[in-house]
Structures are given as structure tokens and as C-alpha cells.
Amino acid sequence: MGDFNLALVIVAIVVCVLVFLFNIYLLVNYQHPDDANQAYFPKFVVVLGLSVAAISILMLPADVANRQACRHAIYNGACNFTLPMRDLWLAIYIVDAVLVFFVIPFAMFYYEGDQDKSVGKRIKSALLWVITTAIVCALVLGILYGLVGKVDFTVRHLSSSTTSFPTSWEFSSSQQCIGSGTHQCSAYSASASSEKTWTMRTTFPEYVVALATIVGSVLFSIFGGVGIACLPLGLIFSFIRRPKAVITRSQYIKEATELGKKARDLKKAADALHQEERSGSKGRKWRKNVKAVEKELLQLEDDVKALEEMYPQGEKAETTWALTVLGYLAKLVLGILGLIVSVAWIAHIVIYLLIDPPLSPFLNEVFIKLDDVWGLLGTAAFAFFCFYLLLAVIAGAMMLGLRLVFITIHPMKWGATLMNSFLFNVGLILLCSISVIQFCATAFGYYAQATAAQEIFGHTLESLRGIKYLYKYNVFQIAFIVLAGLTFVYYAAFGWRRRRPSGRFQLSS
Numbered sequence: 001m002g003d004f005n006l007a008l009v010i011v012a013i014v015v016c017v018l019v020f021l022f023n024i025y026l027l028v029n030y031q032h033p034d035d036a037n038q039a040y041f042p043k044f045v046v047v048l049g050l051s052v053a054a055i056s057i058l059m060l061p062a063d064v065a066n067r068q069a070c071r072h073a074i075y076n077g078a079c080n081f082t083l084p085m086r087d088l089w090l091a092i093y094i095v096d097a098v099l100v101f102f103v104i105p106f107a108m109f110y111y112e113g114d115q116d117k118s119v120g121k122r123i124k125s126a127l128l129w130v131i132t133t134a135i136v137c138a139l140v141l142g143i144l145y146g147l148v149g150k151v152d153f154t155v156r157h158l159s160s161s162t163t164s165f166p167t168s169w170e171f172s173s174s175q176q177c178i179g180s181g182t183h184q185c186s187a188y189s190a191s192a193s194s195e196k197t198w199t200m201r202t203t204f205p206e207y208v209v210a211l212a213t214i215v216g217s218v219l220f221s222i223f224g225g226v227g228i229a230c231l232p233l234g235l236i237f238s239f240i241r242r243p244k245a246v247i248t249r250s251q252y253i254k255e256a257t258e259l260g261k262k263a264r265d266l267k268k269a270a271d272a273l274h275q276e277e278r279s280g281s282k283g284r285k286w287r288k289n290v291k292a293v294e295k296e297l298l299q300l301e302d303d304v305k306a307l308e309e310m311y312p313q314g315e316k317a318e319t320t321w322a323l324t325v326l327g328y329l330a331k332l333v334l335g336i337l338g339l340i341v342s343v344a345w346i347a348h349i350v351i352y353l354l355i356d357p358p359l360s361p362f363l364n365e366v367f368i369k370l371d372d373v374w375g376l377l378g379t380a381a382f383a384f385f386c387f388y389l390l391l392a393v394i395a396g397a398m399m400l401g402l403r404l405v406f407i408t409i410h411p412m413k414w415g416a417t418l419m420n421s422f423l424f425n426v427g428l429i430l431l432c433s434i435s436v437i438q439f440c441a442t443a444f445g446y447y448a449q450a451t452a453a454q455e456i457f458g459h460t461l462e463s464l465r466g467i468k469y470l471y472k473y474n475v476f477q478i479a480f481i482v483l484a485g486l487t488f489v490y491y492a493a494f495g496w497r498r499r500r501p502s503g504r505f506q507l508s509s
Contacts, residue, residue: 012062016055023050030417042107042419049099049426053433056092057390059085060437061383063451065376085452093209096430100212101137104427106130111419141208149207151463153198202464209434210464216435220393221476223432225483227396228342233491234395235335242328243310246321252311259303266300269293301413341388346484353443353477364446382447386440393432394425439476 027046035043063085109126202210247255270293276286312320344363352358361368363385371378398412412425441453448454462471470476 015058016051019054019058020047020051023047023054026050027422030412030414030422032416032418035419039111039419042111042423045099045103045107046419046422046426049104049423049430052092052095052099053390053426053429056096056433056437057386058383059088059092060386060440060448060451060453061379063089063453064382064448065379067448067451086455089452090205090209093212093434094205096434097208097212100427100430102130102134104423104430105133108420108423111423141211144211145204145207148465149202149204150199150465151202152465152468153200153463155196155198157196207464210467212431213434213438214467214470216431216433217438217470217476219428220432220435220439221479222483223393223396223400223428224389224436225396225480226399226487227392227394228345228389228480229484229487229491230399231392231395232335232338232342233488234399235331235338237491239328239332239335243306243324246312247310249311252307255307259300259307262296262300262303266293266296338388341385342392342484345385345389346481348443349477349481352446354474354481361446364444367444367447378447382440382444385444386436389436389439390429390433393436394429397425397428435476442471 024047027043031043066085106126106129109129110122269289273286273289273293276282309324312318312324314320348363351360351362352364367378367382369378370381412421437453441448441451445454462468
């Protein structure tokens with residue numbers, strides 16, 4: 001047992017180092033050339049935030065493996081070699097909350113500050129915004145914790161008399177208690193009047209995690225529900241809409257000319273908006289036009305990329321076209337595999353969470369059988385399903401950001417991502433990662449039973465006063481399934497169509 005725990009610690013350290021190095025690799029390759037050799041503090045926050053999000057997702061499989069290390073102990077407290085998972089969970093999510101609500105907003109305000117101002121003034125301006133936010137958050141959290149920061153556990157009050165130790169036990173359906181008298185000692189046959197509510201105050205760190213989970217659950221239900229469908233279907237329909245053959249030079253010149261006209265229109269619109277910003281007229285119409293320009297600019301970039309794919313140039317044009325074809329085939333394969341995982345997720349939610357009692361443990365049983373094949377195989381599959389859910393959240397946010405006016409677009413593009421977009425997406429990932437863990441701890445409760453995560457996100461969170469009804473009636477799970485179904489219908493109806501090129505762009509008057 002000691003060797004297994006030592007291996008678990010070594011694996012945990014190695015994984016943390018690999019996650020940190022991989023996030024540095026992502027930052028270096030995704031960052032915009034304008035941010036090269038500068039904006040070091042936002043970059044540090046990005047790497048730290050991504051590392052915390054990834055480690056928090058991996059902590060649930062580690063929690064399961066940690067529990068399995070004590071499977072021979074009579075009870076969990078008898079095992080002295082396990083990792084302090086409860087303390088680690090609270091620490092990682094307090095860091096998560098601090099990053100989301102304080103550090104990332106400060107980094108964004110600092111990065112987006114007026115470049116003409118000195119560093120000191122930009123720091124001062126960012127601190128004023130963050131301190132104001134901190135005061136408001138502290139007041140709200142303090143008031144809520146003081147008023148409703150309690151958990152209400154529903155328990156059954158059972159009792160029985162005492163008697164001398166007999167030589168034989170005589171129990172029956174009519175005599176279930178020791179001795180005579182009116183006692184309720186059987187939970188199965190006890191009346192409804194035996195139910196009592198046991199109230200206790202939760203700890204403040206657990207309450208902060210719970211509220212952050214609620215905020216994240218709202219975003220998770222929306223973005224995750226949409227993303228669980230659009231992530232695989234987007235890849236599949238990208239293959240369906242792929243360019244079938246290389247176009248002629250005359251067609252390329254015609255398309256390039258049209259894109260050039262559109263680029264000039266967008267530049268004029270951007271200059272006009274910049275002039276309005278300098279004059280101070282940043283009203284509702286201005287923000288709407290900025291959103292429209294951003295959307296058209298992203299579509300223009302996609303059109304340019306599509307045109308380059310249809311007419312590869314240079315000495316290695318044939319090789320480029322072959323790689324393009326292979327890329328779309330890879331999207332098809334990944335899309336089909338993703339679709340299988342998405343359908344498995346949705347089926348598991350319906351079978352195990354929405355139907356009471358559950359029809360089957362489903363994926364829980366699959367993970368257990370995989371563990372029987374090899375010790376960490378089920379844990380690895382468990383981690384994959386949790387990570388897939390986080391990828392679905394990111395895909396859903398990207399899709400809705402391009403289609404809804406009230407969501408700011410922060411696209412992630414290889415070699416062209418500004419730090420404010422990086423910070424926004426890291427904040428979104430961090431906020432939703434809490435809910436992904438809570439959702440996985442609930443969805444895989446049979447596999448992850450007796451873990452510290454289930455204790456925090458299961459018993460405490462689902463019994464918290466004022467919040468427990470959201471989980472009692474499966475509000476977030478139902479919203480997730482409904483949005484996933486609507487997205488499947490949307491892609492089935494419109495996903496196969498090619499986007500029609502828009503006409504000349506004009507600002508709304």
C-alpha cells in the first residue's frame with residue numbers, strides 16, 4: 001500500500017510539471033506577434049490559470065486513485081498514507097476563485113489600459129477596478145454566508161432500547177428492535193415522521209466554492225450543452241463542406257478581388273469607429289457596430305483561409321493540397337469519435353442522473369471493468385471524459401460568441417491570439433472547470449464514491465440552503481440536455497449548408 005501511494009505522489013508531480021510545460025507551449029504558439037517579448041504578467045497569469053484548470057480536472061481521477069489505495073483499510077481513517085485530498089480540493093478552488101474574480105480582471109484591465117499612460121498609472125487604474133470588485137464580492141459573500149451559509153441534511157431519527165447481551169437473537173418483521181416499547185430502529189419501515197433536518201454551518205471556503213460552482217454551473221449548462229453537440233458535429237460538417245477540388249486561377253483572382261473589397265470596407269468601418277471612440281461617443285450603437293465589425297473580420301479571415309486552401313500556391317502546392325485533404329479526413333475521424341463520446345455522455349446523464357432510480361450505472365460500470373483490466377485504465381478513461389466535457393464548454397462558448405450579440409468574441413487562433421482574449425478564455429475555463437468537476441463527481445458518483453470530491457460537491461453542495469433545490473430537481477442537467485438536443489437539431493437542419501458570402505459591409509446608422 002505504501003509503494004502504491006509513493007507511485008501516486010510521483011505520478012502527480014510528473015503530471016503537474018508536464019501540464020505546466022504544455023501550457024507554456026500553448027502560450028508561445030498561440031500568442032499574437034504584437035505580444036512577443038512583452039506583457040509578461042498577463043502571460044504568467046495565463047500559464048498559471050491553465051495549469052490550475054488542468055490540474056483541477058486531473059485531481060478527480062487522482063482522488064479516485066487515492067481512494068483505491070485504501071481499499072484494504074477497514075475505513076478511510078485507518079489509512080495513514082493517502083494524500084490530503086480534501087485540503088487540496090479546497091486550496092485549488094480557492095486559488096481558482098481568486099484567479100477568476102481578482103487576478104484575471106486585474107491583468108485584463110492592465111493589459112487593455114491606455115498605452116500612452118505610464119506603467120504606474122495603468123497599475124493604479126487596474127487596482128481601483130479590482131479593489132472595487134473585491135469589496136463588492138466580499139460584502140455579498142459575507143452577507144450571504146451570515147444569512148444562509150448553512151447546510152440542511154435530511155436524516156431519519158432511529159432509536160432502540162438496550163438489553164443484556166443474549167445467547168441468541170430473536171428478530172422478525174414484527175419485532176425489529178431490541179427490547180419492548182415504541183421505537184423506530186428500521187430505516188426501511190420507519191414512518192415519514194422519523195425524518196428530521198440536521199442543520200449545521202458550512203465552512204467559509206466551502207461556501208465560496210459552492211457559490212463559484214453555481215455561477216460556473218449556469219455557464220456550463222449553456223456552453224456545455226451547446227458544445228457537447230457542436231464539438232463533434234462541427235468537425236463532421238467541416239468535412240462535408242470541405243473544398244472538393246482546386247479552383248482555377250481566374251476563379252481565385254475573382255474571389256480574391258471580392259475579399260479585397262470587403263477588407264477595404266471593414267478598414268473604413270474600423271477607422272470610423274475609432275474616430276467615434278476618440279470623440280467620446282461610445283453608446284449602444286457604437287458597441288453594436290464594434291461587435292458587427294469583429295464578426296465580419298473573423299468571417300473574412302475564415303474566407304481568406306478557405307480561399308488559400310482551394311488554391312494552394314508555391315513550389316509545394318501539391319503537397320499543401322494533399323495535407324489539406326488529410327486534415328479534413330482527420331476532422332471526420334475525430335468528429336465521429338467525438339460524436340460517440342457525446343452520445344455516451346448524454347445517454348449516461350439520462351440513464352444515471354435524470355431517471356430515479358437509475359436504470360444502470362452505465363459508464364461507472366465501464367470504468368470499474370477497465371480498472372479490473374489494468375489498475376489505471378479506468379482512471380485514464382474517467383479523466384478523458386472529464387476533459388472532453390471541458391473541451392465541449394470551450395467549443396460552445398466559441399460558437400455562441402460568433403452568433404449572439406451580447407457575448408464578446410474572444411477567438412483563439414494559432415499565432416494570432418491577443419492576451420486579453422487569452423485571459424478571457426482562461427477565466428471562462430477556470431470558472432467552468434469547477435462545475436465540470438462537480439458534474440463529473442455527480443455523474444460518476446458510483447465510481448467516485450467515498451472520495452473527498454464527492455463529500456464536498458455531493459453532500460455539502462447539494463444540501464446548502466437556498467441552492468440545494470437546483471440540484472434536487474436536476475435544473476442544470478435538464479438545461480444541459482435540452483440545449484444539446486436543440487444544437488443537434490440545428491446542425492442537422494443547417495450544419496451541412498455552406499455559408500453564403502455577405503455583401504458589402506456597412507455600419508448600422
